[in-house]
Structure formats: C-alpha cells, structure tokens
Amino acid sequence: MFPPADDSPSILVLLLPNATAFSFHLLLLFLAAAFLFFPGGIAWTHRSHIPGPSSLAAAVALSSTTAHRALAALSSSLAANRLMAFSLGFSRFIISSHPETAKEILNSSAFADRPVKESARELLFHRAMGFAPFGEYWRNLRRISSTHLFCPQRIEAFGDRRREIGEWMVEEVRVLMGKQGKVEMKEVLHFGALNNVMMSVFGKKIDFDKGEGIELEKMVREGYELLGILNWADHLPLFRWMDLQGVRRRSRILVGKVNVFVGKIIEEHKMRRRINGFGDFVDVLLDLGKEKISDSDMVAILWEMIFRGTDTVAILLEWILARMVLHPDIQANAQAEIDAYVGKSRVVSDADIPNLHYLQSIVKESLRMHPPGPLLSWARLAIHDVHVGNYFIPAGTTAMVNMWAITHDESIWSDPNEFKPERFLKNHVSIMGSDLRMAPFGSGRRVCPGKAMGLATVHLWLAQLLQSFKWFPSISGVDLSECLKMSLEMKNHLVCCAVHRDP
Numbered sequence: 365m366f367p368p369a370d371d372s373p374s375i376l377v378l379l380l381p382n383a384t385a386f387s388f389h390l391l392l393l394f395l396a397a398a399f400l401f402f403p404g405g406i407a408w409t410h411r412s413h414i415p416g417p418s419s420l421a422a423a424v425a426l427s428s429t430t431a432h433r434a435l436a437a438l439s440s441s442l443a444a445n446r447l448m449a450f451s452l453g454f455s456r457f458i459i460s461s462h463p464e465t466a467k468e469i470l471n472s473s474a475f476a477d478r479p480v481k482e483s484a485r486e487l488l489f490h491r492a493m494g495f496a497p498f499g500e501y502w503r504n505l506r507r508i509s510s511t512h513l514f515c516p517q518r519i520e521a522f523g524d525r526r527r528e529i530g531e532w533m534v535e536e537v538r539v540l541m542g543k544q545g546k547v548e549m550k551e552v553l554h555f556g557a558l559n560n561v562m563m564s565v566f567g568k569k570i571d572f573d574k575g576e577g578i579e580l581e582k583m584v585r586e587g588y589e590l591l592g593i594l595n596w597a598d599h600l601p602l603f604r605w606m607d608l609q610g611v612r613r614r615s616r617i618l619v620g621k622v623n624v625f626v627g628k629i630i631e632e633h634k635m636r637r638r639i640n641g642f643g644d645f646v647d648v649l650l651d652l653g654k655e656k657i658s659d660s661d662m663v664a665i666l667w668e669m670i671f672r673g674t675d676t677v678a679i680l681l682e683w684i685l686a687r688m689v690l691h692p693d694i695q696a697n698a699q700a701e702i703d704a705y706v707g708k709s710r711v712v713s714d715a716d717i718p719n720l721h722y723l724q725s726i727v728k729e730s731l732r733m734h735p736p737g738p739l740l741s742w743a744r745l746a747i748h749d750v751h752v753g754n755y756f757i758p759a760g761t762t763a764m765v766n767m768w769a770i771t772h773d774e775s776i777w778s779d780p781n782e783f784k785p786e787r788f789l790k791n792h793v794s795i796m797g798s799d800l801r802m803a804p805f806g807s808g809r810r811v812c813p814g815k816a817m818g819l820a821t822v823h824l825w826l827a828q829l830l831q832s833f834k835w836f837p838s839i840s841g842v843d844l845s846e847c848l849k850m851s852l853e854m855k856n857h858l859v860c861c862a863v864h865r866d867p
C-alpha cells in the first residue's frame with residue numbers, strides 16, 4: 365500500500381497532501397535558489413561577510429576559457445579585489461586579486477595544503493610533491509629535489525645538454541622552414557621541453573622520430589587536459605560516483621600507461637646501477653630505499669616532474685615568440701644586445717645570460733602579460749581556521765590568487781596592456797616570489813621549486829632562437845587570444861616564419 369522507504373522524493377511528493385507538497389516544492393525552490401543565486405553561494409551562507417558572486421555566476425566564470433579574466437571582472441564589479449568568496453557546489457572558495465592579501469594567503473602556514481581534485485588523485489599526484497599534504501613526506505620530497513635536482517650546481521651541470529636541445533630546436537625550425545615555408549612553434553618547443561626534463565630527471569634522451577617520444581607527448585597532453593577540466597565530481601557529491609565527465613575513466617587509462625612507461629625507466633636504472641652505480645635523480649630516489657619511497661610513489665614523483673617541467677616552459681616560450689613577431693623593434697633590440705655581448709659566430713650559452721638584461725626583461729614582461737599559471741594553477745587549502753585580513757576563513761576553504769588580475773592592475777602597473785620590456789630595465793622587480801606584484805611562480809612554502817631551472821631554460825633557448833633567426837608573421841598573422849586549460853595557452857598556436865640571420 366505504502367511506497368517503499370527508498371522511493372524517490374518525486375513519488376513521495378505525489379502522495380503527500382497538497383499543502384505539504386506545496387511547502388516541499390517551495391523548500392526545494394528555496395534550496396535551488398540558495399544554491400545558485402545567493403551571494404557567496406551555499407557553502408558560505410552561514411558565516412561570511414566577504415563579498416562574492418552567486419554560485420551560478422562563479423560557475424560560469426570558472427568554466428570560461430578565460431576564467432582569469434572573468435574572475436577579475438567579477439572581483440572588480442563587486443569591489444572585492446582584496447578578497448572575494450564563492451561556492452562551487454559544496455566547496456568553499458576565496459580568491460584574491462591584490463598583492464597584500466595574496467601575500468598573506470600564500471605565505472601563511474594555514475594555506476600550506478592543496479585541494480586534491482579527483483583527477484589529481486587518480487593520476488597519483490597526491491603522492492607527488494605538488495599535491496602531497498603538508499607534512500613530513502612532502503617536506504622530504506622538497507628537500508631531496510632541492511638538493512639533487514633544482515640546486516644551482518645541478519642546473520649549471522645541465523647547461524650543455526640544454527644548449528644541445530636548443531641547437532636541435534634551431535635545426536628543426538630550419539628544416540621545417542625549408543619544407544613548409546612556415547613553422548608551428550608549439551610542437552618544436554614541446555618536444556624540446558620534454559627532452560630537457562627527461563635529460564635532467566632521468567638522464568635519458570627521447571627520440572621523437574620513434575614511437576616512444578610521440579607516446580610520451582600524448583600522455584603529457586592528456587594529463588594536462590584532465591587536470592585542467594572543471595570536474596563537477598569535485599564539488600557535488602552526487603556527481604562523484606557517476607563520473608559524468610569521464611574524468612575518472614580517462615585518468616585510469618592514462619595512469620596504466622604512466623605506470624608502464626615510468627616503471628620501465630625505474631627498472632632500467634636498477635639494472636644499470638648494478639653495473640656502474642650512476643647517479644641521477646632516479647638513483648637518488650632509489651637510494652632512499654623502499655621503506656621511505658615505494659615503487660608506486662616513485663612513479664608518481666617522476667611522472668610529476670615530466671609533467672610540470674614540460675608545458676609551462678613550452679607555453680611561455682610560445683607567448684614570447686609571438687610577442688617577438690608582433691614587435692619587430694623589440695626583437696631587433698634583443699638581437700642587437702646578443703650581437704654586442706656574444707657576437708654572431710659564437711653560440712650563446714648560460715654564461716652569457718647575466719649580461720643580456722634586455723632579453724631578461726622580455727621574459728619578465730611576457731610572464732607579466734601572459735603568466736602560464738594566471739590563477740597560479742595550483743590552489744591552496746586551509747588546513748585550519750584562519751583569518752585573512754578581518755575575515756574568518758574556515759578550515760577546508762580553497763584559496764586562489766588571481767595573478768593575472770594583479771599583473772594587469774593599472775593602479776600597480778602603468779599601461780598594463782602594453783608590452784614594454786623597458787619597464788623592468790628601469791625598475792627591478794623580483795619575480796621569484798618575494799614581491800607579490802608579480803609572482804608567476806607563486807610564493808611561500810609551496811612556491812615553484814623548478815623556477816630557476818625553468819627560467820634558465822627559457823632564457824637560453826630564447827637567446828639561441830633570436831641569435832639564429834629573424835622572426836616574421838606567417839600569412840595567418842598572430843592571434844593573441846587565450847585559452848586557459850591547466851596553463852594559459854595560445855588559443856590558436858603560433859605559426860610564423862623564421863629567416864636565418866646572416867653570420
């Protein structure tokens with residue numbers, strides 16, 4: 365006679381007396397409105413006075429391919445540059461577009477954790493440095509990688525390999541120009557950056573003419589795509605088991621391939637160590653022993669390095685070259701500087717970079733205008749209750765910094781939408797995390813550990829590419845439209861022409 369206890373609410377409502385059904389619908393309507401339209405959203409309704417948009421407006425902004433711009437517009441329309449609050453489903457967020465508040469968040473020990481998305485967990489990243497919870501395991505990983513991978517001596521030791529890869533890219537550009545009369549730079553840069561990481565982490569060169577390199581490239585691309593998706597399963601419990609966006613399914617397929625690929629490299633190292641006891645980063649991890657780092661942790665740690673070191677460098681260089689094509693006068697100034705300090709016959713090297721101030725300013729200005737991580741990509745999570753300014757932030761809140769909004773704020777930067785490298789010649793601005801007017805590598809405990817390595821690579825390759833070629837637009841021109849995935853990419857990749865400079 366009576367419906368079973370687990371019947372759906374709609375059937376229940378049909379059987380309820382009319383007045384009760386009406387109140388039930390009203391309640392549902394109220395909850396839906398609270399969910400979608402209340403300022404700050406449902407996760408904030410009970411205790412915050414932080415200004416913020418409705419969940420609907422926040423979801424629309426975050427799903428946009430230019431989420432950094434949409435969030436910046438929301439913050440300024442609500443006069444919430446210092447701090448804005450919103451909800452996505454049941455997840456609570458704050459975002460700052462102001463250097464002082466950004467510093468407070470990034471340098472606070474309360475925000476030393478990261479929220480682990482479903483994709484990150486499925487792709488093993490919670491066992492790697494970037495998503496490992498703040499604690500002993502994470503601290504050990506940071507210490508080991510700072511000593512054995514990212515320290516200045518190690519970066520210097522890899523200078524010749526970096527230069528060889530730069531020369532390979534120059535040759536690749538020359539060949540492609542000969543064949544096609546134009547060159548799509550993203551592919552060349554991506555392969556170069558991937559090989560650079562493979563050399564510095566695994567001591568291994570990947571051959572891109574063979575299947576292995578192509579397969580690895582595809583794996584990195586797929587990983588980036590998966591981590592960049594706004595996955596509703598992270599914010600709405602109902603979506604968690606349904607995997608409507610297919611993130612879990614795709615992550616599991618990818619992680620199977622990663623296990624095979626990285627597992628094979630680890631096995632090769634184990635074999636080689638028995639013969640000649642060689643010492644690269646994989647050997648360092650192996651030396652720690654299985655009780656400290658298991659084989660599966662090792663796969664996660666090494667996979668993260670391949671993953672992180674590749675795209676950011678390739679994407680930044682693509683933006684810089686687009687700027688060089690668009691601003692021939694700035695390109696010519698950089699080439700004149702290289703000619704003055706290095707000459708035309710000697711190939712530029714790491715040792716020349718400290719003299720190339722204008723070139724360094726071009727890199728800084730590109731990081732300001734096109735930061736690869738405009739929302740710093742890797743959000744932080746409040747480990748415990750904390751105050752930001754006068755606002756109470758409960759534990760479990762995700763904190764973001766809109767670095768793009770800060771580097772485009774006209775109260776901080778004059779002519780923020782103009783590409784002017786000279787601004788950095790006149791005023792020294794540190795970009796390594798101490799000055800939050802421009803911190804493209806983040807700041808505080810979880811600042812990017814690969815920043816010096818990333819910059820060394822970008823400086824050297826840019827110098828090599830500018831020393832070798834004059835860069836011109838192709839017939840399709842240069843389109844600076846952006847597309848924010850995991851990093852801020854060019855929506856239409858740069859296709860340009862490179863003409864060899866006279867010796």
Ligand code: HEM
Nearest residue numbers: 494672673676736737740804805806807810811812814818
């Ligand atoms: C242009 C190049 C790069 C940019 C713009 C960049 C940017 C960033 C940013 C914004 C963060 C988050 C920092 C924070 O939360 O405060 C980060 C974290 C990280 N980056 Fe980079 N990065 C670059 C190159 C690299 C390279 C070459 C590697 C390694 C091979 C690397 C490895 C990492 C790791 C492991 C983390 C996580 C650190 C942690 O959570 O403890 N990055 N990066």
